[in-house]
Amino acid sequence: MFPITAERPADAAQLEQLLDLTFGSGRTAKTVYRLREGVAPIKALSFAVRDGSRLLGSIRYWPISIGEAASPAIMLGPVAVHPDFQGQGIGRALIRHSLYAATRQGHRLCMLVGDKAYYEPFGFVNAAERGLEMPGWVELERFQIMELVPGALEGVGGMIGKPKLARGRKKAA
Numbered sequence: 001m002f003p004i005t006a007e008r009p010a011d012a013a014q015l016e017q018l019l020d021l022t023f024g025s026g027r028t029a030k031t032v033y034r035l036r037e038g039v040a041p042i043k044a045l046s047f048a049v050r051d052g053s054r055l056l057g058s059i060r061y062w063p064i065s066i067g068e069a070a071s072p073a074i075m076l077g078p079v080a081v082h083p084d085f086q087g088q089g090i091g092r093a094l095i096r097h098s099l100y101a102a103t104r105q106g107h108r109l110c111m112l113v114g115d116k117a118y119y120e121p122f123g124f125v126n127a128a129e130r131g132l133e134m135p136g137w138v139e140l141e142r143f144q145i146m147e148l149v150p151g152a153l154e155g156v157g158g159m160i161g162k163p164k165l166a167r168g169r170k171k172a173a
């Protein structure tokens with residue numbers, strides 16, 4: 001098994017290629033990308049799997065807010081594994097490692113849009129059924145949320161948005 005390490009600035013070009021390869025170049029049309037625009041990924045939760053200098057896998061998270069109360073949360077994704085290396089446990093290892101790190105870093109809620117069958121075993125549940133909304137079209141079955149801290153969803157609901165700080169920065173610019 002290849003080790004999981006922090007993403008490095010030098011990974012940037014290979015990461016774009018990996019995401020184009022795994023998700024297709026039309027990936028940026030998705031609603032999740034609207035939430036990422038103008039917002040930096042969380043550096044402490046950006047991990048990579050490499051074989052030497054070759055990038056085999058990557059996971060990133062983005063800060064988001066939920067509802068009018070702007071409850072802070074994180075959004076998982078994208079997670080991608082090079083097709084030649086899929087099915088070897090790299091994706092699951094990246095997700096487990098990063099969710100553990102996120103919990104240790106004090107994050108309380110994690111949202112994602114992805115395949116239910118893949119994410120359910122980690123503890124994700126349907127987000128729409130818990131009163132959350134996406135600011136654009138999304139397949140509701142793929143819209144999921146996980147409490148990193150038990151009870152963190154209590155009293156939280158409404159529209160997913162960019163983190164409060166990033167919105168503030170954008171207005172000032």
Ligand SMILES: CC(C)(COP(=O)(O)OP(=O)(O)OC[C@H]1O[C@@H](n2cnc3c(N)ncnc32)[C@H](O)[C@@H]1OP(=O)(O)O)[C@@H](O)C(=O)NCCC(=O)NCCS
Nearest residue numbers: 022079080081086087088089090091092093114115117118
């Ligand atoms: C999804 C992805 C990250 C999984 O990484 P991986 O390293 O291949 O996954 P793992 O080896 O840890 O797990 C493989 C298992 O997950 C299952 N799996 C993979 N993708 C799945 C999916 N989209 N839905 C349901 N199950 C899936 C496999 O069937 C396999 O099951 P098994 O262990 O019972 O045989 C990778 O396949 C990928 O990059 N896909 C393209 C991009 C993508 O779809 N990203 C996720 C967005 S939902």
